[in-house]
Amino acid sequence: MRILLLLVAAGFAAVANAQSVLVWGTTQVPRHFNPAVQSGIATMMPGAQIFASPLRFDEKWQPQPYLADSWSFQDDGKSLLLKLVPNAKFHDGKPVTAEDVAFSIMTAKANHPFQSMLAAVERVETPSERIAVVRMSQPHPAILLALTPPFLPVLPKHIYGDGADPRNHARNTNPVGSGAYRFAEYKPGEHLILEKNKDYFIPGRPHFDRIIFKYFKDANALSLAIERKEIHFTPFWGELAMIPRFEKTPGIAVTQKGGEAIGPINWLAINTKKKPFDDVRVRKAIAYAIDRDFIVKKLHGGRTQAAIGPIAPASPFYNPAVEAYKVDIARANKLLDEAGLKPGAGGVRHALTVDFIPGNREMHQNIAEYLKPQLKKIGFEVTVRAAPDFPTWAKRVGGHEFDLTTDSVFNWGDPVIGVHRTYLSSNIRQGVIWSNTQSYANPKVDELLSRAGIERDADKRKALYQDFQKIVVDEVPIVYLNLLPYYTIHDATLKNLPQTIWGACAPVDEMRR
Amino acid sequence: MAYLAIVLRRLAQAAGLLVAVTVLNFTLIHLAPGDIVSTIVGEMGGASEETIAELRRAYGVDRGYLEQLAIYLGRVAGGDLGTSIYYNKAVFSLILDRIPATVLLVLTALVIALVVGTTLGVLAARYPGGWFAACVNLVSLFGFSAPVFWSGLMLLLLLASAIPILPPGGFYDVVAGAQGLAKALDIAHHLVLPATTLALIFLALYSRLARASMLEVLGSDYVRTARAKGVPERVVVVKHALRNALLPVVTVAGLQFSAMLAGAVLVETVFTWPGLGQLAFESILRRDNQLILGILLLSAVLVTLGNLITDILYRIVDPRIKTDG
Secondary structure, eight states: OHHHHHHHHHHHHHHHHHTTEEEEEESOOOSOSOTTSOOSHHHHHHHHHHOOOSEEEOTTSOEEESSEEEEEEETTTTEEEEEEOSSOBOTTSOBOOHHHHHHHHHHHHHHOSOGGGSTTEEEEEEEETTEEEEEESSOOTTHHHHTSTTTOOOOOHHHHTSSSOGGGOGGGGSOOOOSSEEEEEEETTTEEEEEEOTTOSSTTOOOOSEEEEEEOSSHHHHHHHHHTTOOSEEEEEOOGGGHHHHHHSTTEEEEOOSOGGGOEEEEEEEOTTSTTTTSHHHHHHHHHHOOHHIIIIIITTTOSEEOOSSSOTTSTTOOOOSOOOOOOHHHHHHHHHHTTOOOOGGGOOEEEEEEOOSSOTTTTHHHHHHHHHHHHTTTEEEEEEOOSSHHHHHHHHHTTOOSEEEEEEEOOSSHHHHTHHHHOGGGOOTTOTTSSTTOOOOHHHHHHHHHHTTOOOHHHHHHHHHHHHHHHHHHOSEEEEEEOOOEEEEETTOBSOOOSTTGGGSOOTTOBO | OHHHHHHHHHHHHHHHHHHHHHHHHHHHHHHSSSOHHHHHHHHHTOOOHHHHHHHHHHTTTTSOHHHHHHHHHHHHHTTOOOEETTTTEEHHHHHHHHHHHHHHHHHHHHHHHHHHHHHHHHHHHHSTTSHHHHHHHHHHHHHHHSOHHHHHHHHHIIIIIISOOSOSSOSSOTTTTOOHHHHHHHHHHHHHHHHHHHHHHHHHHHHHHHHHHHHHHHTSHHHHHHHHTTOOHHHIIIIIIHHHHHHHHHHHHHHTHHHHHHHHHHHHHHTTOOSHHHHHHHHHHHTOHHHHHHHHHHHHHHHHHHHHHHHHHHHHHOTTSOSOO
């Protein structure tokens, strides 16, 4: 029986190799594949293979041609002219036109969760089949990034323009795009099969006949499949404990290159509206009490990097010259004394609650548990409050019913898209997760972000964001802990891995064996 | 006529029970903090207040509890189990898609447990006091004591990782794309680990039951008579004793079917087996309430129907049971 089974398995393997298949393993199960109306890497990864976009970015943060072979700003940066390639077709054979681009931009503007991303866009004009002109109310430096695969798939208007709600459109799970691979089959929660688009508008690509996304219930099941060489490509792997095993497995390679624009930061958010956390001295005391070196070196085994501010180090806007908050218990105690938070019975100054997102134990629960003894050193009696699932945690934090909480928030390339939302006082919204749930308000910060959001001069923009970073690090609405480590685990024979700023959230049309 | 009246009365009671179970399930799910919109917004990476309000409106979770309950009950009464918000697909169709995998797993496990368990039990009874009986006792004790998720993980580590001869999960190998007989063999290959895991606990139960029942039958007068008449021992055991000894095993197996379905939830989760159990587990985590309610309703219908049929059969088989109660 065993021999028979092995023969069957060997036969299957032979078929798979003959068909040039890339098996893509992930635990991120998408609701659908339309990135115009849904964020998150679960949708972006397959979406970027099915749909093409006007532009793509390289590993140096520079825009590159994709469906648009050229582009230019006009009207003091308030208009963007896109000229489309002549030979792009959707998977159903219809040509990709400027009308499709205009429809897609307006659909994303109306439905994408990142409202700031295309807020400045007023309309898109289509003077010809190959020319689209994006008209904006003000200059919008992030517009080029917003036209890349993670955010703007070019949707076929003749399919998605039927009047149905794009967020629940029936074709979101059976999509038609113009990307390198076409949709073939989806079994919800099991697998997605994509087939090579033989009419892809970039000659000589893609290189695989099929991509099969296999969905796993958890990292343990996926790691077993990786070790058995059943999976060829696993981007965005975040379970640190398993990395050494992969590194020692022959035939498997591990890299951290690619996806720098995603900028995931793990942090401890503070509810600045609640007493005593409304006092900046108390917040600073908490920051000085936390040993980021311990978190990075001990809790994460040296496989993460400390985060010191709201913008990830790979971003062109990163400012390293901010207060580093090296652990200093004496200073923290002094700050608390100054704030009038005197120790009571048993040396307890105040009792507080730390929430954490359920799921990634290494990044959240372990840190929350670490805070218990660590903050006790400065007189805080910490209760770690678990949530059974994400909705419970989101309700507490979105409802501002928390003291401190761990959280992971992504930069998404440009601060306008992923950073402003956390700090703008206009974005303090009850019941909205990943808004300014800290209730942090500083008019100076609002002004800096408002100016940086429309500044076209790169150097001036960078200067504005540097000032912003200094202020928010100094006022500590958030204690920045570490960068989320994303690894790509792959078959060592794979070449041309997606290592641009969007990593595997961009097309893998160049990847091959 | 008396039986028809009982059946009708029981059906009315079953319908009332199903309504009560549905209301209870709905209420419990409603009481939990957060909802499907929180999950969707979490996966979207956030959303504006307007979008959240619009989603709540679209999915009907902005309405009051009683209004939502009335709408749900009305729909279910019309045969509509609603739409899974997560998958954007009809709940009934999602459930139908998953039923074959669960039925295959449960029936295979049941057959393994019955055949192997009974054989072990009979052999242990045939040779009591020996090393074989001791081994069967040990296996039964292990199967009975070990939680199904733990034994599943151990088998996974042993046969999918240390000695990788079996696949670690899934229903079939989508990469191979096999068809026909090759696909059936592939599914069987993937079925070995989950079915064995699920069978383990019931195998222990049936082997103990079969052993005890066989010991009792082998000591009975008619078996002694058969032996005295010179009937060969093999015939005594297989033809005379086994048939009677199997009766309690078969009865318990029927009663344990719902327990096996419950066990399938854990096994399907451990082995990524795409059945109803895994669907239920995922929908609970995602707060996909319509889907959870649909699966719970289906389970309630199955259990209620099973009880109803058993109840009626008992009355037919044993007329001493009162027909008016």
